[in-house]
Amino acid sequence: MRRHTLLAIPFPYPDIPNPMPPFPAAPPMEATAAELAGWWLEVGCSCGAGGRKLLPFRMLAAQRGWDTTLRSIVSRLRCNDCGARPKVLAVVESASGGPGRHNASDPKRLVIR
Numbered sequence: 001m002r003r004h005t006l007l008a009i010p011f012p013y014p015d016i017p018n019p020m021p022p023f024p025a026a027p028p029m030e031a032t033a034a035e036l037a038g039w040w041l042e043v044g045c046s047c048g049a050g051g052r053k054l055l056p057f058r059m060l061a062a063q064r065g066w067d068t069t070l071r072s073i074v075s076r077l078r079c080n081d082c083g084a085r086p087k088v089l090a091v092v093e094s095a096s097g098g099p100g101r102h103n104a105s106d107p108k109r110l111v112i113r
């Protein structure tokens, strides 16, 4: 008869995605909105209207689908005021500008454009 112990738990653990993936080092253009869900997309237009806005990837994912890539998201962004494509694009770690994840002292910012 087989004994049921903690050793019966399959090891290694099931292949689940890392809920806190490392902040990307290069523009993650092929990453999906789901993979970027912990961060924000900073956008700014050369017309200056609205200043710079921080769009949570969770919101972009809800609007455009969790499988939508950053490249696809960026290609469809237009300014609400002048209709131009954003001049400033960056992936940022913290929307508040305060400490980033894991209480990092300065939140990371990765410029795309």
Ligand SMILES: [Zn+2]
Binding pocket: 045, 046, 047, 048, 049, 079, 080, 081, 082, 083, 084
């Ligand atoms: Zn504009």
